[in-house]
Amino acid sequence: MSVSSDTRSISVIRARFSAAGLPTLGAASALLAWWTATTVFNVSSFFLPSPADIMTAFRKQPEYLLRESWVTMTETLIGFGIAAASGLLIAMVLTASSVIQRATLPLLVALNSIPKVAIAPLLVVWMGFGQGPKITLVLLICFFPVVVSTMSGLTSTPADFGELARSLSASWWRVYFKVRLPWALPQIFVGLKVAISLAVIGAVVAEISNPDRGLGSVIVLSGQSFDTPLAFTALVLLALMSVMLFYVICAVERLLLPWARAISA
Amino acid sequence: MIKIVGVSRTFQTRKGSVEALRNVDLDIGDGEFVAVIGRSGCGKSTLLRLVAGLISPTAGEVLIGGTPVGKPRRDVSMMFQQPALLPWRSVLDNVLLPIEMFGWRRSRHAERARHLLDMVGLTDFQSRLPHELSGGMQQRVALCRALIQQPRVLLMDEPFSALDALTREELAGELQRIHTDLKATTIFVTHSIQEAVLLADRVVVLSARPGRIRKIIDVAIPRPRSFSRSTHLAEVSSIVADLHELLLDIEDNRDALAAAPGRAPAGLRS
Numbered sequence: 001m002s003v004s005s006d007t008r009s010i011s012v013i014r015a016r017f018s019a020a021g022l023p024t025l026g027a028a029s030a031l032l033a034w035w036t037a038t039t040v041f042n043v044s045s046f047f048l049p050s051p052a053d054i055m056t057a058f059r060k061q062p063e064y065l066l067r068e069s070w071v072t073m074t075e076t077l078i079g080f081g082i083a084a085a086s087g088l089l090i091a092m093v094l095t096a097s098s099v100i101q102r103a104t105l106p107l108l109v110a111l112n113s114i115p116k117v118a119i120a121p122l123l124v125v126w127m128g129f130g131q132g133p134k135i136t137l138v139l140l141i142c143f144f145p146v147v148v149s150t151m152s153g154l155t156s157t158p159a160d161f162g163e164l165a166r167s168l169s170a171s172w173w174r175v176y177f178k179v180r181l182p183w184a185l186p187q188i189f190v191g192l193k194v195a196i197s198l199a200v201i202g203a204v205v206a207e208i209s210n211p212d213r214g215l216g217s218v219i220v221l222s223g224q225s226f227d228t229p230l231a232f233t234a235l236v237l238l239a240l241m242s243v244m245l246f247y248v249i250c251a252v253e254r255l256l257l258p259w260a261r262a263i264s265a
Numbered sequence: 266m267i268k269i270v271g272v273s274r275t276f277q278t279r280k281g282s283v284e285a286l287r288n289v290d291l292d293i294g295d296g297e298f299v300a301v302i303g304r305s306g307c308g309k310s311t312l313l314r315l316v317a318g319l320i321s322p323t324a325g326e327v328l329i330g331g332t333p334v335g336k337p338r339r340d341v342s343m344m345f346q347q348p349a350l351l352p353w354r355s356v357l358d359n360v361l362l363p364i365e366m367f368g369w370r371r372s373r374h375a376e377r378a379r380h381l382l383d384m385v386g387l388t389d390f391q392s393r394l395p396h397e398l399s400g401g402m403q404q405r406v407a408l409c410r411a412l413i414q415q416p417r418v419l420l421m422d423e424p425f426s427a428l429d430a431l432t433r434e435e436l437a438g439e440l441q442r443i444h445t446d447l448k449a450t451t452i453f454v455t456h457s458i459q460e461a462v463l464l465a466d467r468v469v470v471l472s473a474r475p476g477r478i479r480k481i482i483d484v485a486i487p488r489p490r491s492f493s494r495s496t497h498l499a500e501v502s503s504i505v506a507d508l509h510e511l512l513l514d515i516e517d518n519r520d521a522l523a524a525a526p527g528r529a530p531a532g533l534r535s
């Protein structure tokens with residue numbers, strides 16, 4: 001009895017460790033390696049700042065940095081939100097009939113192959129300064145992964161379910177909302193996860209090509225004044241933001257779709 | 266109840282046409298349990314899909330309760346080899362799926378759904394998700410789902426063939442009990458002679474390509490029947506032997522088999 005409960009608690013601890021402990025351990029050792037490298041080889045902070053230099057840079061102007069982070073974050077979230085909503089809607093329209101789908105899919109693929117990053121300067125020409133062009137770039141970058149993954153989810157309903165629905169002579173919209181759409185949700189989340197990672201990149205690229213606010217402009221400005229530790233601080237904040245947003249989506253997925261992991265495993 | 270009149274079905278494929286069924290005639294009475302048995306590819310599923318109204322015959326006609334079948338009907342329900350449960354719905358919600366698809370009131374059928382789950386011993390699992398259930402339990406849920414709309418006709422396409430031997434026997438036993446209770450007219454496609462003899466009033470043997478009715482065998486053994494201890498051992502083994510011969514028999518070596526009448530069919534268990 002006590003043996004089995006012991007092994008059970010050990011396995012629980014092991015599971016927790018591999019869920020939270022392992023990533024922490026990985027990050028901590030990377031940090032340690034970085035720090036050791038910069039101190040042992042006596043690298044100048046202008047070339048490669050150590051973690052301590054970055055902490056110092058952050059402490060110097062925390063409010064400024066957090067405010068700029070917030071700007072980038074809102075651009076990311078607004079662009080992502082619009083992309084997710086419109087991408088979902090458009091994918092639903094496109095998959096409503098196979099005729100529409102066949103007519104538009106090649107066009108979508110072609111549009112998707114345009115490197116969106118190259119549009120950033122054009123957006124400045126068209127839309128000027130401020131958050132508008134940045135949100136637009138985020139939107140453009142996030143849109144396609146959501147559309148493509150939603151479409152593939154909506155068109156991959158298992159044949160078993162199709163036969164079942166037909167044997168129940170269920171109406172098109174009932175099948176759509178009770179079978180096809182729920183089945184597509186795990187795929188949709190794949191798209192959302194890709195999109196949120198790209199969204200941060202989009203926001204930063206847009207800010208770099210038109211540096212007024214946000215962490216992207218912090219990087220440009222600190223580069224101009226040779227303040228490498230500040231640039232690195234901005235990079236670290238960006239990385240933290242990306243990771244956090246990604247895991248928020250993962251958490252929402254786990255909460256909403258507890259079945260998805262079980263059937264894909 | 267079900268009248269199958271001169272039904273043929275040919276499929277057009279890219280490699281030409283496949284004649285799946287030819288001139289099948291079958292009359293099934295109200296509340297009767299008919300097993301359909303035959304080699305793989307002989308058109309058993311096709312026959313079932315024709316009765317379900319999922320496909321239409323190239324010749325002939327299927328009538329249920331006197332009316333021709335054109336499309337799926339609500340008093341006919343179908344159960345497949347795979348349980349096909351929706352993975353995001355709880356057991357109870359899966360059972361109630363037909364009700365929702367018909368646009369009927371859930372609340373008026375929830376009680377019956379619980380009762381059906383009770384009959385197959387899944388009372389404690391009604392709020393679980395399908396992936397938390399064993400294969401046998403999932404197929405029991407699928408059975409409840411097929412019964413929720415109180416069908417007059419129940420069509421089952423090898424419903425237990427993906428399960429292990431013991432679970433199959435268990436489920437066949439439960440199906441026998443449920444059929445005695447509910448009396449839905451049933452067509453049960455199977456590969457198992459044992460199952461056919463346990464469950465059916467009549468066993469229809471189909472011949473291969475194109476599927477035709479080879480023979481219809483009456484199983485006049487009183488119910489409840491059981492796999493293990495049959496008081497009608499002689500009848501059971503003679504029917505099983507007949508079926509075995511019919512299924513093993515390839516048209517032209519009929520005589521060879523007839524020449525060895527004392528030969529006990531392999532795999533016979535009684």
Ligand SMILES: Nc1ncnc2c1ncn2[C@@H]1O[C@H](COP(=O)(O)OP(=O)(O)OP(=O)(O)O)[C@@H](O)[C@H]1O
Binds near residue numbers: 303311312
């Ligand atoms: N939709 C279809 N299109 C083309 N051919 C088909 C189709 N459905 C069935 N067939 C053909 O009809 C024949 C009978 O098929 P069916 O599925 O009814 O056999 P079955 O007796 O159910 O076989 P099994 O025991 O393996 O399930 C097969 O030769 C098959 O290839």
Ligand SMILES: [Mg+2]
Binds near residue numbers: 309310
């Ligand atoms: Mg079949």
